Amino acid sequence: NTEGSINGRFENDDNVNQYGAYIQGEYEFTPKWKAVAAVREDYHDRIDEFQFSPRAALIYKPDPKHTLRATYNKAFTTPSNFSLSLDLANGIHPLWNGVQNDIYNPVGTEMNIRGIGNPVGYNYHYDDGGALAYHNFWDGNFYNLTDNTQNNHVYFDQMVGVLADQLAGQVEPGLAALVPAILQLLFADITGEGGSINGAGLSGLDFVDYLGTGDANASLWDGDGDLSNLLDFGPQKSETVETYELGYKGILKDKLYLQVDAYYTQKKNLRSGLQAKSPLIIFNPNDFIEALGTNEPGQLLHDNLAETENLIYNLADGGSLAALLENNPDFVVDANGDAYDELFKLLTDLNAQVGLGVVTPDDDKVNDDIILTYINQGDVEIFGADMGFTYVFSDDIQLQGAYSWVNDTELLSSFGDTVFFNAPKNKFSLGLDHMLGDSGVGYGINFRWNQGFRANSTPYDGVVDPYNVLDAKVFYRPKFLDGFQVTLDVNNVIGTPYRTFPGTPEMGRMSFVKMAYTVK
Numbered sequence: 001n002t003e004g005s006i007n008g009r010f011e012n013d014d015n016v017n018q019y020g021a022y023i024q025g026e027y028e029f030t031p032k033w034k035a036v037a038a039v040r041e042d043y044h045d046r047i048d049e050f051q052f053s054p055r056a057a058l059i060y061k062p063d064p065k066h067t068l069r070a071t072y073n074k075a076f077t078t079p080s081n082f083s084l085s086l087d088l089a090n091g092i093h094p095l096w097n098g099v100q101n102d103i104y105n106p107v108g109t110e111m112n113i114r115g116i117g118n119p120v121g122y123n124y125h126y127d128d129g130g131a132l133a134y135h136n137f138w139d140g141n142f143y144n145l146t147d148n149t150q151n152n153h154v155y156f157d158q159m160v161g162v163l164a165d166q167l168a169g170q171v172e173p174g175l176a177a178l179v180p181a182i183l184q185l186l187f188a189d190i191t192g193e194g195g196s197i198n199g200a201g202l203s204g205l206d207f208v209d210y211l212g213t214g215d216a217n218a219s220l221w222d223g224d225g226d227l228s229n230l231l232d233f234g235p236q237k238s239e240t241v242e243t244y245e246l247g248y249k250g251i252l253k254d255k256l257y258l259q260v261d262a263y264y265t266q267k268k269n270l271r272s273g274l275q276a277k278s279p280l281i282i283f284n285p286n287d288f289i290e291a292l293g294t295n296e297p298g299q300l301l302h303d304n305l306a307e308t309e310n311l312i313y314n315l316a317d318g319g320s321l322a323a324l325l326e327n328n329p330d331f332v333v334d335a336n337g338d339a340y341d342e343l344f345k346l347l348t349d350l351n352a353q354v355g356l357g358v359v360t361p362d363d364d365k366v367n368d369d370i371i372l373t374y375i376n377q378g379d380v381e382i383f384g385a386d387m388g389f390t391y392v393f394s395d396d397i398q399l400q401g402a403y404s405w406v407n408d409t410e411l412l413s414s415f416g417d418t419v420f421f422n423a424p425k426n427k428f429s430l431g432l433d434h435m436l437g438d439s440g441v442g443y444g445i446n447f448r449w450n451q452g453f454r455a456n457s458t459p460y461d462g463v464v465d466p467y468n469v470l471d472a473k474v475f476y477r478p479k480f481l482d483g484f485q486v487t488l489d490v491n492n493v494i495g496t497p498y499r500t501f502p503g504t505p506e507m508g509r510m511s512f513v514k515m516a517y518t519v520k
Helices: 008-013 081-085 149-168 178-186 207-213 285-292 300-312 321-326 340-353
Strands: 018-028 033-044 049-063 066-077 087-097 110-116 134-136 202-205 239-252 256-268 280-283 370-373 380-392 397-406 410-412 418-420 426-435 441-450 453-457 460-464 467-476 484-491 510-517
Touching (some): 008 087, 178 300, 207 370, 300 340
Antiparallel strands (some): 018 033, 426 441, 467 484
8 A cells, every 4th residue: 555656546456466376295216316396376366367387306316425406497476566556757847847838838748757557558659550659749649750740840949939938038038028039030941841950850769768868869769769669568477487407516525515506597578677668759869960050151050140140139248149158057068159059959958858749658547658667578598507615624724616607698588678687797706714723713805706797777777897806704703602603794895996786886895793693
């Protein structure tokens, strides 16, 4: 019960009943051979799904010091409460504030950035010809991405109106009414029916990613703004995992304790983290820049600035548009006495932040929201190995180590999605423990190395750099209290900062004391 907060409009439809039955048995063929088998059946009423999960293991123990095993296991993970019932708006888009007005919101659009669960699946809007359609903010109609570019000048003109409103607030009240007219002259060759903006194509933008990067080109949908892979998606299913494993555990010459495992795993219906599913439609950034032109003679925006500069006299302190923009810390890019840099940034930001419309599912809980939700990403295959050992030099000195390897850190799923495992391909550790005779005092050192890897868990995305960490400990076992130990652990003795996941704080040195008492 989230009282309408986290689960929002799902609050009265978020209960789950899950039922299961399980049976396990083992059979000893001989003192050296044993089999273990189990099955379970589960039912989840929210997704109306049965899951059958078998398990089997064959174990061979030739003597008490050695064990070999072969196992098969199928397991599943049902969608979480979040992924089924989340309904949480992270805030209304700053320019689309739900209040209808002529400049920002002519058709009364309210656009939230919303995390929402996926209990039943979502379908998009399509036009009469079956093409994916976006909802245009400026006239309220639906269009596909190619049949309405002849009206680009209309939508660009609306963006200029937003820009005019921003600039009008920076000048004397009596001069504010001049700003829209001056901007219309300034952009005359860009807007208008024959304007250069009509040659710009439309692209999709991952707006949530853009909020992090601030770079429209780096945040284009699917890398290039193409929406051909944006398809209707069904309700979530449970993620299933089937693993085949071979393992050995044994003691060699009473000195070396060794454990080795190799595995092959098939993950099906892999469940995503929160994933953006609503592209914002913008002018293609490269086409938009081409329509404005570069800051050199013969280019539209550059030449228009030169021709209209005298019309802006006394609009601001210094008598120029450049002064108006460069004297304002919110607008200034390069205080060089030239308004091009500031206008260029304002316009490219408006393109990415305001846009023309949005492609989002046709659902009464979504409306025009930019949503992030959960989907099944398809199937992947993984194989890897783990090893651990302890070597006993004497009763006082032990060396231990571990190594893990997985075939890759990211794979393409059967749906073509990139799946990040959020873990390194290789990692190992090596440590030594030394007890100082009968004193009860001992120490240990341990070296850990993790290979770098790419990680993603919305909204945290990036690369984790490789890191090396040296840990140390000192412990004491008093003779007068058998079973008691106090330990001073210092992780990352050297104190070199490292990060274990994007978006998390850097870790430095960490020290703590542990006390334990073991009843024998």
